[in-house]
Amino acid sequence: MSGTGSKVNDFVVRLATVNGTGSASANFLFAKSIFRSGVFMTPKNIFPSNIQGLPTWYEVRVSEKGYLGRREGIDLMVAMNPQSMLQDVKNVRPGGYFFYDSTKPLHPQFKRDDINYIGVPLMELCNKEYTDARQKQLFKNIVYVGALSALLSIDFDILVQLLGEQFKGKEKLIAPNIKALQMGVDYIHAHYKYPLEFRVEKRDLVKDMIVVDGNNAVGLGAVYAGATVLSWYPITPSTSVAEAFADYCHQYRVDKDGKNNFAIVQAEDELAAIGMVIGASWNGARAFTSTSGPGVSLMNEFLGLAYYAEVPAVLIDVQRTGPSTGMPTRTQQSDVMEAAYASHGDTKHLLVFPSTPKECFDMTADAFDLAEQFQTPVIMLTDLDLGMNDHVSEPFVWDDKRKFKRGKVLTAEQLEKMDKFGRYLDTDGDGIPYRTYPGTHPTKGAFFTRGSSRDEYAVYTEDSAAYKRNVDRLLKKFNTAKEVMPAPHFYQDKNKSKNALIFFGTSTYSAEEAMDLLKDSEGAGEKVVLDAMRLRSFPFGKAVEEFIATHDKVFVIEQNRDGQMRSLLMIELGIHPEKLISILNYDGLPITADFIQKQIKKTLVPAKTVSAQ
Amino acid sequence: MTYIRPTFRHPELPKNKLGYTLSYYEGALSTLCAGCGHDSISAAIVQSCYEMDIQPHRVAKLSGIGCSSKTPAYFLSNSHGFNSVHGRMPSVATGAYMANRDLIYFGVSGDGDTASIGMGQFVHAVRRNLKMVYIVMNNGCYGLTKGQDSATADMGSKSKAGSVNPFESIDLAGLAMELGATFVAQSFSGDKHQLTPLIKAAINHNGFAFINVISPCVTFNNNPGSTKSYDYVRQHMETTGMMDFVPIAETIETNYSEGTHKEVKMHDGSFITLNKLAQNWDPTNKVSAMNALHAARAKSEVLTGLLYFNAEGKDLHHVLNSSARPMNTLSEKELCPGNDKLKGINEELM
Numbered sequence: 001m002s003g004t005g006s007k008v009n010d011f012v013v014r015l016a017t018v019n020g021t022g023s024a025s026a027n028f029l030f031a032k033s034i035f036r037s038g039v040f041m042t043p044k045n046i047f048p049s050n051i052q053g054l055p056t057w058y059e060v061r062v063s064e065k066g067y068l069g070r071r072e073g074i075d076l077m078v079a080m081n082p083q084s085m086l087q088d089v090k091n092v093r094p095g096g097y098f099f100y101d102s103t104k105p106l107h108p109q110f111k112r113d114d115i116n117y118i119g120v121p122l123m124e125l126c127n128k129e130y131t132d133a134r135q136k137q138l139f140k141n142i143v144y145v146g147a148l149s150a151l152l153s154i155d156f157d158i159l160v161q162l163l164g165e166q167f168k169g170k171e172k173l174i175a176p177n178i179k180a181l182q183m184g185v186d187y188i189h190a191h192y193k194y195p196l197e198f199r200v201e202k203r204d205l206v207k208d209m210i211v212v213d214g215n216n217a218v219g220l221g222a223v224y225a226g227a228t229v230l231s232w233y234p235i236t237p238s239t240s241v242a243e244a245f246a247d248y249c250h251q252y253r254v255d256k257d258g259k260n261n262f263a264i265v266q267a268e269d270e271l272a273a274i275g276m277v278i279g280a281s282w283n284g285a286r287a288f289t290s291t292s293g294p295g296v297s298l299m300n301e302f303l304g305l306a307y308y309a310e311v312p313a314v315l316i317d318v319q320r321t322g323p324s325t326g327m328p329t330r331t332q333q334s335d336v337m338e339a340a341y342a343s344h345g346d347t348k349h350l351l352v353f354p355s356t357p358k359e360c361f362d363m364t365a366d367a368f369d370l371a372e373q374f375q376t377p378v379i380m381l382t383d384l385d386l387g388m389n390d391h392v393s394e395p396f397v398w399d400d401k402r403k404f405k406r407g408k409v410l411t412a413e414q415l416e417k418m419d420k421f422g423r424y425l426d427t428d429g430d431g432i433p434y435r436t437y438p439g440t441h442p443t444k445g446a447f448f449t450r451g452s453s454r455d456e457y458a459v460y461t462e463d464s465a466a467y468k469r470n471v472d473r474l475l476k477k478f479n480t481a482k483e484v485m486p487a488p489h490f491y492q493d494k495n496k497s498k499n500a501l502i503f504f505g506t507s508t509y510s511a512e513e514a515m516d517l518l519k520d521s522e523g524a525g526e527k528v529v530l531d532a533m534r535l536r537s538f539p540f541g542k543a544v545e546e547f548i549a550t551h552d553k554v555f556v557i558e559q560n561r562d563g564q565m566r567s568l569l570m571i572e573l574g575i576h577p578e579k580l581i582s583i584l585n586y587d588g589l590p591i592t593a594d595f596i597q598k599q600i601k602k603t604l605v606p607a608k609t610v611s612a613q
Numbered sequence: 614m615t616y617i618r619p620t621f622r623h624p625e626l627p628k629n630k631l632g633y634t635l636s637y638y639e640g641a642l643s644t645l646c647a648g649c650g651h652d653s654i655s656a657a658i659v660q661s662c663y664e665m666d667i668q669p670h671r672v673a674k675l676s677g678i679g680c681s682s683k684t685p686a687y688f689l690s691n692s693h694g695f696n697s698v699h700g701r702m703p704s705v706a707t708g709a710y711m712a713n714r715d716l717i718y719f720g721v722s723g724d725g726d727t728a729s730i731g732m733g734q735f736v737h738a739v740r741r742n743l744k745m746v747y748i749v750m751n752n753g754c755y756g757l758t759k760g761q762d763s764a765t766a767d768m769g770s771k772s773k774a775g776s777v778n779p780f781e782s783i784d785l786a787g788l789a790m791e792l793g794a795t796f797v798a799q800s801f802s803g804d805k806h807q808l809t810p811l812i813k814a815a816i817n818h819n820g821f822a823f824i825n826v827i828s829p830c831v832t833f834n835n836n837p838g839s840t841k842s843y844d845y846v847r848q849h850m851e852t853t854g855m856m857d858f859v860p861i862a863e864t865i866e867t868n869y870s871e872g873t874h875k876e877v878k879m880h881d882g883s884f885i886t887l888n889k890l891a892q893n894w895d896p897t898n899k900v901s902a903m904n905a906l907h908a909a910r911a912k913s914e915v916l917t918g919l920l921y922f923n924a925e926g927k928d929l930h931h932v933l934n935s936s937a938r939p940m941n942t943l944s945e946k947e948l949c950p951g952n953d954k955l956k957g958i959n960e961e962l963m
Contacts, residue, residue: 275698301701
């Protein structure tokens with residue numbers, strides 16, 4: 001076995017399956033059983049833009065230390081897909097294991113001398129046991145989970161318990177599933193030495209943590225934030241945001257008469273989706289939409305209008321790779337620039353960057369507050385990795401004392417006392433004017449909403465001075481937001497290095513691990529200590545500016561080709577390009593810690609050390 | 614049109630039941646061309662709201678972009694208005710309606726705004742049976758960009774510059790009917806007596822009320838050879854029948870003889886009364902209404918008046934099973950499930 005360090009509670013299993021064969025729930029059962037053993041695990045779906053028949057992979061990393069990023073080096077490949085088998089054999093690390101269906105002998109082309117083979121005649125076992133073709137397929141998945149549990153020493157009782165939860169209400173299905181698991185276990189026990197040298201040992205590491213995907217957390221967050229209107233258009237990887245919101249609404253938002261305290265419309269396109277959000281927000285409801293990069297492109301025009309007309313809007317952008325079909329089921333952080341300056345003319349938008357499901361939940365609630373406080377669009381940038389993959393996360397918490405921040409909205413009583421209402425007057429000197437909802441007062445507070453050609457009283461004008469006053473006030477409002485937006489997270493109380501690391505969103509998992517690797521690097525290479533900051537919002541406040549100012553070299557880790565966050569930092573803070581060094585991963589797969597640490601060492605450590613690796 | 618409007622109002626101007634005079638329903642001065650059909654439509658909206666004793670602040674008026682979309686500034690200055698982006702008024706109206714089902718929604722659009730750039734949103738607003746009055750001020754051309762043909766310009770119609778439109782036109786009223794609009798009417802900006810009761814009935818309708826109003830562009834499309842000129846429309850108008858709107862609880866007074874009179878009951882017990890009916894036309898029968906529309910079109914005539922009406926349609930909120938109370942009035946307590954529920958959710962995810 002080569003020195004990848006794979007051992008107890010520290011290994012990677014990749015399951016290669018065909019999509020549409022029911023493998024997803026079996027794979028989740030496998031991953032969840034590790035979590036229930038009290039050990040950290042992180043599953044990643046690598047799937048095609050397709051419903052049935054194409055290769056799909058499910059990769060589970062197990063980590064005693066709690067590293068939740070992706071890791072290179074596959075210790076155990078579960079090869080259930082003949083279509084991808086050649087590639088799958090190649091991807092096993094030397095000394096690793098290749099698990100396959102041995103009903104038919106393995107073709108010599110799949111043979112390697114430096115890996116171990118575990119054959120289980122899955123089809124044969126299922127053919128003997130089941131008659132129905134679909135059952136044979138579905139139970140084959142459960143049989144391999146059983147075999148894996150034996151190889152990796154996963155407690156059988158945990159699997160039984162999980163099946164009980166999964167088939168609650170359909171108890172008839174529990175016994176046959178347990179039987180299938182047992183078939184897998186028995187075969188391993190009879191034919192192989194078990195467990196493997198890397199395996200699961202029970203721990204009490206995950207405590208009260210939960211397993212959930214980011215999209216689910218966003219949907220739940222929107223329910224807690226009081227969103228009542230959702231309009232959306234189906235697009236991978238954001239669709240499950242709308243589905244989660246709808247599911248939670250049906251659970252928690254139906255009144256005693258059976259009527260819905262929410263309204264959801266599947267729009268005809270993304271243009272209409274954001275239009276409905278703007279119409280609803282203008283009318284005083286909390287409204288949102290979820291989409292991905294192509295949808296944000298279509299929403300650009302409306303986002304500009306909302307910025308100028310000062311209408312709140314919450315937009316969830318679950319980022320993905322590229323336009324059209326092909327890579328939309330792969331992850332990226334490539335909408336940073338698109339979101340920051342969406343639309344024509346002088347526009348900039350408030351952005352938040354969650355990195356965990358818990359933060360998806362919290363920041364969704366924050367996004368509604370911020371959108372209404374600042375009367376402007378707020379775009380949350382998550383990504384496919386965070387949105388669609390399950391993550392081990394801190395549990396959700398809601399402070400029951402928390403009140404929605406609805407911003408400066410005048411009531412009928414306040415209007416009654418007013419002499420003259422000016423929709424776009426900067427009464428408080430923070431750039432944020434007062435708004436009224438339609439229908440508030442019989443004679444006061446009505447105004448005409450339009451783009452930019454109006455004065456402080458919302459009266460039409462094409463006067464240059466009035467236009468300039470307005471856009472300058474919008475900038476002032478934007479600056480006011482800087483210190484109200486979610487603050488960055490720092491990894492040190494006091495700076496201790498002249499070099500630093502900046503990252504955001506899902507790059508966080510691997511960035512944190514890379515810092516540890518650099519600090520503890522064994523043998524080859526020098527120990528590298530870096531200060532680090534995780535960005536959580538845009539525009540950047542003072543703390544971000546100071547952090548960069550007090551370091552010589554700052555690495556900016558992101559998952560796009562052009563270093564978009566780096567550009568944004570340069571543009572908005574006027575930072576010299578030489579100071580900011582990009583670390584970029586943009587192949588559609590989540591960034592890894594190993595990749596980050598190598599990139600950093602290349603820059604910071606003398607060349608001969610690097611070549612020794 | 615720019616002029617100084619007198620601020621003096623006669624102290625004994627008649628008032629409606631709310632104590633408001635007609636002028637209370639007016640808006641800012643129109644900046645459209647003198648004689649623009651759109652101003653007549655604005656006036657009919659003002660008249661309708663005045664006569665129906667509508668609280669202006671209970672109205673929201675929304676529009677897209679173009680000459681027509683400027684008009685919401687010229688009526689109901691005590692209502693909130695939203696001049697959105699080109700062709701996207703339907704989505705803004707949909708969102709507004711989702712948030713507050715209790716307001717009266719006027720969507721004002723033009724033929725470019727609805728039949729070209731906004732076609733996608735228009736058809737879906739119709740399908741959803743949004744409770745709103747959707748008025749297209751249809752002049753067959755792009756006025757604000759100086760007279761290009763629009764998609765409702767009839768094939769063969771001649772523009773001011775002399776070019777002949779080679780493309781088939783889009784019949785918005787027929788399309789709306791096809792897509793399931795539950796109130797479809799057509800009118801002419803020069804016929805306020807027909808337009809005002811249509812608007813009143815549309816306001817009272819419990820669903821999507823579409824009125825396609827031919828509204829000649831005096832500057833760019835009022836020339837000989839145009840099929841959207843004042844002269845052409847006056848000569849080619851065929852009417853389904855004289856009509857009136859009778860609000861609930863009012864008695865119907867009619868001067869028409871038996872056989873030419875029809876009453877159509879609305880969802881709330883109000884009536885639309887139709888007189889001097891066109892032959893072979895039943896406004897509550899979609900097939901009959903479509904036939905009448907096609908027959909007129911075959912004769913190069915513009916069929917005006919109420920074309921089709923269905924009081925049974927279910928509006929969007931009915932379909933969505935929404936709370937009877939507007940979404941924007943629900944309290945935090947009703948909307949936020951609280952931390953206890955969250956504990957249960959966490960447990961399920963462990």
